[in-house]
Amino acid sequence: TEPLVAPQSRRPDLTDRTAAVLERCLAKNPADRFQSFAELLRHLQLEPASGDVWADGDDPRLAAHLARYEFRRPLYL
Numbered sequence: 001t002e003p004l005v006a007p008q009s010r011r012p013d014l015t016d017r018t019a020a021v022l023e024r025c026l027a028k029n030p031a032d033r034f035q036s037f038a039e040l041l042r043h044l045q046l047e048p049a050s051g052d053v054w055a056d057g058d059d060p061r062l063a064a065h066l067a068r069y070e071f072r073r074p075l076y077l
Contacts, residue, residue: 003075004028023073031065 004026007019014022021043027033034040 027069029065029069031062032069035062 004023007022008014008016021040024033025040034043
């Protein structure tokens with residue numbers, strides 16, 4: 001029930017990309033998480049410069065959830 005502690009606050013050596021993947025894996029709302037291991041694997045295999053792991057979802061049903069998360073992300077962290 002408590003907000004997620006930013007991964008980089010505990011491990012400052014984490015890259016922004018790794019922290020974003022962890023945040024998405026640990027999202028409070030299940031709809032905000034990766035929907036399958038295959039989706040997570042695709043994100044892990046992307047080149048780091050290819051974009052934000054939150055914005056690259058391929059399920060249109062998640063668009064509203066991801067938009068809401070991005071808006072509220074500073075509050076969660």
